[in-house]
Amino acid sequence: MQFLLALIMSISIGATTGYLGSLMVSKRMALMGGALGHLTLPGIALGLIYNFDVSLGALAFLFIGITLIWALEQKTKLPIEALTAIVFSSSVSIAFLFLPQDQTFKALLGDISDLTILAATITTITSGIIFFITRKIYAQLILMSISQDLAQVEKINIKLYKLIYLMCIAIMVALGVRMVGGLLTAALVSIPACTSKNISHNLFQYSYGALLTGALACLSGLLLFKITSIPAGPLIIISSTTLFLISLFFTKKSYQP
Amino acid sequence: MQNKIVLDVKNLSVSIDDQIILKNLSFEIKEHEVLIILGPNGAGKTTLFRTLLGFIPHTGQIKWNAKKISYLPPQEFLNRKGLPSLSIQDFFHFKTKNQKDITSMLDKVGLSKNILYKQFGALSTGQFQRMAIAWALISNPDVLLFDEATSGIDIGGNQTIYSLLHKFWQETNLTILLVTHDLNIVWEHANQVLCLNKECICKGNPHKILTTENLQKLYETDIKFYKHSHN
Numbered sequence: 108m109q110f111l112l113a114l115i116m117s118i119s120i121g122a123t124t125g126y127l128g129s130l131m132v133s134k135r136m137a138l139m140g141g142a143l144g145h146l147t148l149p150g151i152a153l154g155l156i157y158n159f160d161v162s163l164g165a166l167a168f169l170f171i172g173i174t175l176i177w178a179l180e181q182k183t184k185l186p187i188e189a190l191t192a193i194v195f196s197s198s199v200s201i202a203f204l205f206l207p208q209d210q211t212f213k214a215l216l217g218d219i220s221d222l223t224i225l226a227a228t229i230t231t232i233t234s235g236i237i238f239f240i241t242r243k244i245y246a247q248l249i250l251m252s253i254s255q256d257l258a259q260v261e262k263i264n265i266k267l268y269k270l271i272y273l274m275c276i277a278i279m280v281a282l283g284v285r286m287v288g289g290l291l292t293a294a295l296v297s298i299p300a301c302t303s304k305n306i307s308h309n310l311f312q313y314s315y316g317a318l319l320t321g322a323l324a325c326l327s328g329l330l331l332f333k334i335t336s337i338p339a340g341p342l343i344i345i346s347s348t349t350l351f352l353i354s355l356f357f358t359k360k361s362y363q364p
Numbered sequence: 365m366q367n368k369i370v371l372d373v374k375n376l377s378v379s380i381d382d383q384i385i386l387k388n389l390s391f392e393i394k395e396h397e398v399l400i401i402l403g404p405n406g407a408g409k410t411t412l413f414r415t416l417l418g419f420i421p422h423t424g425q426i427k428w429n430a431k432k433i434s435y436l437p438p439q440e441f442l443n444r445k446g447l448p449s450l451s452i453q454d455f456f457h458f459k460t461k462n463q464k465d466i467t468s469m470l471d472k473v474g475l476s477k478n479i480l481y482k483q484f485g486a487l488s489t490g491q492f493q494r495m496a497i498a499w500a501l502i503s504n505p506d507v508l509l510f511d512e513a514t515s516g517i518d519i520g521g522n523q524t525i526y527s528l529l530h531k532f533w534q535e536t537n538l539t540i541l542l543v544t545h546d547l548n549i550v551w552e553h554a555n556q557v558l559c560l561n562k563e564c565i566c567k568g569n570p571h572k573i574l575t576t577e578n579l580q581k582l583y584e585t586d587i588k589f590y591k592h593s594h595n
Contacts, residue, residue, distance in 0.1 A: 246458055253443050256417070256419060260434065307449035309454050310448060
């Protein structure tokens with residue numbers, strides 16, 4: 108029963124992060140998933156020490172980290188990626204000040220072995236909600252990637268859409284760290300999108316291809332976890348990478364003027 | 365009956381980081397007119413368009429009397445690389461999913477419907493600009509703002525783009541605001557011209573105001589020009 112719950116939850120996270128990741132890759136924000144994953148580490152560490160849900164701890168630290176990056180940007184006008192590097196590396200360092208050594212593996216690579224029914228249900232429902240929100244804002248965000256001016260002429264509220272998009276990323280990263288830890292979230296959001304980009308010809312194929320390959324990677328990762336007892340996080344990412352490598356054989360020819 | 369005023373601009377000024385970009389501009393444009401904005405690089409032409417569209421804080425008055433405004437920025441301002449698998453059809457779907465309207469509009473700009481299955485980044489500059497015109501006009505705008513419509517396009521393609529725009533202008537009630545460096549286009553298509561170099565150097569009927577003196581003042585150099593005439 109617990110394995111089935113873990114399977115459903117993982118597939119829902121994999122599908123939604125794949126779908127959301129297809130937006131992040133198109134907006135060249137794939138590595139941000141990794142930076143945000145690292146930001147969550149102190150929250151995961153606190154969750155493991157005080158025995159509360161790691162996703163809650165992760166979400167709290169994501170909020171603190173993002174607010175800090177925003178405040179530093181306002182204060183210093185330094186590039187956002189430089190400030191992200193400062194905040195996320197400090198975050199990792201702080202986590203290791205108090206993270207018990209025997210919990211390091213769990214924090215970095217994720218752990219679904221002691222999943223509760225409540226946590227699995229809430230995570231699955233939240234993933235579903237985030238998927239529908241992302242689907243609603245998807246086209247507008249792609250148009251914003253082409254030109255913010257064109258998007259504004261089409262009456263798209265750029266600030267609002269960016270905020271919703273960032274909140275979706277933050278929530279999915281917080282949910283994803285339970286499965287793949289703070290170390291591998293970049294792979295969770297970026298690899299399915301890259302796989303899908305290799306084989307798709309239009310936006311529908313690209314976005315839903317990323318959703319399917321994300322879900323498939325989680326399914327095969329968890330089945331391998333069941334057979335081998337190796338932590339699910341790395342197995343999910345290895346499955347995802349394998350799908351990416353397979354997609355290379357079907358890569359469409361592209362032309363850039 | 366006199367055409368209604370579509371855009372009324374009074375005392376428009378824009379400053380960015382304490383630098384004056386536009387100073388005290390006033391002009392108006394009536395329905396179905398073609399206003400061409402002429403000026404050297406860095407004169408504030410693109411800033412003027414972006415300000416008119418409400419993207420940039422300003423002082424002064426901008427009063428639109430139009431239901432639907434369409435805008436095409438210079439091609440280099442559109443990100444065409446590193447995008448996902450975005451087909452031309454996907455791009456049109458941002459505006460409408462009516463396939464009949466899309467193919468009919470493509471036909472009007474001389475493109476076949478097969479182009480719908482091509483990738484957004486895979487069109488040549490000329491094809492892309494025709495497609496962009498179709499995209500801008502598919503929503504039946506009252507006003508089209510077109511910035512550097514033919515940058516990167518050769519002379520033949522250049523003429524085609526303006527002929528296309530002219531055809532749409534003749535067939536509809538479209539009002540056009542256009543940025544170009546090509547004086548021939550001004551002679552052929554403009555009802556009004558606004559010579560801009562941060563401030564208004566001259567404005568009005570191009571045949572009256574585009575004198576050698578005004579152009580020298582506009583471009584701040586000793587230029588000579590030959591007036592194109594139609595007989």
